[in-house]
Amino acid sequence: MSGPHEDHDSNEDEKPAYRKRLGGKNGSGFSSQTELDDIDPISRNHDIYEEDAEEDTTTTTHEKPTSARPSLDLKRTASRTSTVLSRVLTTRSLPDPGPPPDGGFKAWSQVACGWLVIFCTWGWVNSYGAFQTYYTLNLTETVSTISWIGTVQNWLTFFIGAFSGRLLDAGLYVPCLIVGAVLQVLGIFLMSVSHTFWQLMLTQGVLTGLGGGIFFTPSMGLMATYFSSNRSLAIGVATTGNAVGGMIYPVLVQQLLPKIGFAWTTRVLGFLNLALLAIVIAFMRPRLPPRKSGPILDWSAWREPPYALFVSGVFFAVWAIYYTFYYIASFGISTVALSYSSSTSLIILLNGVGVPSRIIPPYFADKLGPLNLIVPTLLLMTLITYTWLAVSSLAALYAFTVLYGLVTAAFQCLIPSTVASLTEDLRMVGSRLGMAFSTLSFAALTGPPIGGALQSRMGGEFWGATVFAATSTAVAFGLIGAARVAKVGWGVRRKC
Secondary structure, three states: OOOOOOOOOHHHHHOOHHHHHOOOEOOOOEOOHHHHHHOOHHHHHHHHHHHHHHHHHOOOOOOOOHHHHHHHHHHHHHHHHHHHHHHHHOOOOOOOOOOOOOOHHHHHHHHHHHHHHHHHHHHHHHOHHHHHHHHHHHOOOOHHHHHHHHHHHHHHHHHOHHHHHHHHHOOOHHHHHHHHHHHHHHHHHHHOOOOOHHHHHHHHHHHHHHHHHHHHHHHHHHHHOOOOOOHHHHHHHHHHHHHHHHHHHHHHHHHHHHHHHHHHHHHHHHHHHHHHHHHHHHHOOOOOOOOOOOOOOOHHHHHOHHHHHHHHHHHHHHHHHHHHHHHHHHHHHHHHOOOHHHHHHHHHHHHHOHHHHOOHHHHHHHHHOHHHHHHHHHHHHHHHHHHHHHOOOHHHHHHHHHHHHHHHHHHHHHHHHHHHHOOOOHHHHHHHHHHHHHHHHHHHHHHHHHHHHHHHHOOOOOHHHHHHHHHHHHHHHHHHHHHHHHHHOOOOOOOO
């Protein structure tokens, strides 16, 4: 029929207004199936349902034969089924959460959980210097060989991020967190019954590194999605967990080891991580809908000069940083005759002074751009690392430790927010952070052993390894400076 007919019975006058307003064929109000398909499927099905109910109770002189009904019903059923399946099997129908809240209780509670994550991962990793010194005194292996325990732990914590970061994007953060936490805590408890180099390598090196790597990178990516203009500050606050953990773990080792022995000291650390990670599992949740499709690695990122240059620069910086963190205590023992207890205090100091550096620079990074802050930070870090060559007294060693701890903390806390700022689509931030961290993992793996090998080749002297660390930092400064130019050019006042 081409429109409403005058010979309808009186029930036609009682039909809804939209039925009278819409003309068309077959009583649908549309002249073709194409027009019908252009309407939102949910609204379309709602209109059709009401039509069916009215046609059952209204008799017209132009009623269509009932033999045509089954075909139409089958089409409607197929349409409704495909709509439901599209909602279940794809993410397109999920609601857009909108822009990041950039604050509020929910966002800052994720930062608090992120703080605990970093405390339990990098606070734990950065305290390895205390174990390195203890193992050097109690194992028969060389210092370079012993350092592989810490570097394997470090490497896995970084490297696994290439894969676990994609799990955040896929909506699997909570399972990822649970599996990683179980593996890390299990590794610490098994470490307490380890007595040889290879036992410690498998427990402290492999298990705790693997567990930490599974949940660290997704947690960093998750926090980044809750903030926009305050992202650097939020991540900076969370990374103070690195500094605090780097103090707490060595203090516990230093105080408990002489009293209760290695086994129970390690178990205390295991119970501490178990309690803190249970809190994270209870409260940390992702904000964005999952990205089901797409590759694990975003290879296109390496074709973007700012990202590629930045990650390459951080590689060289990490080479230097982890050599220094692992060997600063041994340097104190061999150069200025510190005791084991006093040398452990250097590690505590190195981590502790970094707390303000993880809050103040990120505050300005949100205003000026993280890349603009990280370049001068690296220049300062290069100069300070070269001054290590002149350290020969206790006072000079403490001064170097304080200054180095300040600049490296500022540099490290700006890495995640800089990667996020170089990522246009925040749904890809987990993958890109993972790729960056997996690249850095090889620097963390090889830096301390290279420095230790140089030290051994020179008869225990540190100057060759110090030059290696300082020069690597200088290369990092050049590469990240080039990344900044590739991003915004030479203009000094451009935010990036």
